[in-house]
Amino acid sequence: MPALAVTTQHNDNWRTGANLAETALNTSNVRPGGFGKLFSRSVDGYLYTQPLYVSQVDIPRVGSRNVVYVATMHNSVYAFDADDPHATNPLWKVSLGPPCPLPDPNIGRGNNYHDIAVEVGVVSTPVIAPDTNTLYVVAFTKDPDNTYHHQLHALDLTTGAEKFGGPVPFAATVPGTGQGSVNGQITFASHLQIQRSALTLANGRVYAAFASYGDSGPYHGWVFGFDATTLRQTGVFNTTPDLGLGGIWQAGQGLAVDDAGCLYFMTGNGPYPGSPWHDPNGTDLHGSVIKLTPDLKVADWFAPYNVHDLDNYDQDLGSAGPLLI
Numbered sequence: 035m036p037a038l039a040v041t042t043q044h045n046d047n048w049r050t051g052a053n054l055a056e057t058a059l060n061t062s063n064v065r066p067g068g069f070g071k072l073f074s075r076s077v078d079g080y081l082y083t084q085p086l087y088v089s090q091v092d093i094p095r096v097g098s099r100n101v102v103y104v105a106t107m108h109n110s111v112y113a114f115d116a117d118d119p120h121a122t123n124p125l126w127k128v129s130l131g132p133p134c135p136l137p138d139p140n141i142g143r144g145n146n147y148h149d150i151a152v153e154v155g156v157v158s159t160p161v162i163a164p165d166t167n168t169l170y171v172v173a174f175t176k177d178p179d180n181t182y183h184h185q186l187h188a189l190d191l192t193t194g195a196e197k198f199g200g201p202v203p204f205a206a207t208v209p210g211t212g213q214g215s216v217n218g219q220i221t222f223a224s225h226l227q228i229q230r231s232a233l234t235l236a237n238g239r240v241y242a243a244f245a246s247y248g249d250s251g252p253y254h255g256w257v258f259g260f261d262a263t264t265l266r267q268t269g270v271f272n273t274t275p276d277l278g279l280g281g282i283w284q285a286g287q288g289l290a291v292d293d294a295g296c297l298y299f300m301t302g303n304g305p306y307p308g309s310p311w312h313d314p315n316g317t318d319l320h321g322s323v324i325k326l327t328p329d330l331k332v333a334d335w336f337a338p339y340n341v342h343d344l345d346n347y348d349q350d351l352g353s354a355g356p357l358l359i
Contacts (some may be wrong), residue, residue, distance in 0.1 A: 037241060040086055040087040041088065042161045042162070047234065047290060049287055049290045065346070072119060075112075075122065078110050079133070080151065080152060082157050083232075083351060084159040084232070084286075085102050086169070087101070087102050088103070088164060093113075099116070103191075103223055105159075107153050108133055109156055112126075126194040128195075130155070130156070132176065132178075133174065136153055148305070150247075156173050156174070157174065158230055159232035160232075161232070161233040161288075163262060166197075168189065169190075170188045170235065171189065174229065184203070184229055185204070188261055198265045204258055206221070206348075207222050209271065211275075214226075214251070214252030220254065226246060227245070228245055230285075233298070235324065237264070238262050239262075242258050243284075243299060245302065246279075246281050251278060253281060254278060255280040255281045257270070257273075257297070257330055259329070268329070271320070273301050273319050277318045280301040280303075280322075281302050282301055284300060284352060284354060288355065295327075297325070298323065299355060300356060301320055301321060302321065303350055304345040321344060321350045322337040323337075
């Protein structure tokens, strides 16, 4: 394990944002006159992701460096020297395919969708496995034939090269009679689903969660799991198989994980008017806090008593993710 690393959104899987091992910053040097931006770097697209950091990375033909990793909406991933103000060129840079330019007739509400500017590429914060020197990142692409894809990439921390036979696509079909279903089945559709929530690494798996572009349906909340070393898909969970909506945005926060490996997250918006709000068996979970087992089975859930009213005023849960204490 490197001496210092920020390998996931908000520093740990409890999503605390805390660094309890800080040694350099203290009350004597964090002052207005001597604390602030050290230098900046130019990249090719907007950043919706949190930069990650690993120390003492052995870069080929360069040597050991402390490295900052950045992913952009142009589907580019950069590795920058974290210390040298004059090292303006990246240690490496890779492209993960063509992003989707906006406006796009099939994204959100077409020309009326303005929540994201310019293009959609890497929206979620990646996650790093220091023990295998791997950075996992999800890219959204639009091909020349007007097809859309989400793909999970596993990149070598030292070179940016693809690992474990990646990338692999996100694909799933689950039983359900909800929005967008055909003959009792719901199929994941990349152009309807945004991968906003940060990636989570736990239980030897990489987890990715989905919501929608501007509540434009038909859509559902989804959670996918992949084996971290083979990239084999290990499971999938749909939040609303017999209704609709229930997206997992969390303002970009990743799924939280407890010491038993269970996952926690929040879902937003409820279904179309006149629909029931929750299945009593817990199979359709809007406006809820949900706990899943490591293999993506429902372990528990909670919804506020006034979930209907919260959704009517667009004050539903899901504007942030849970913090474990």
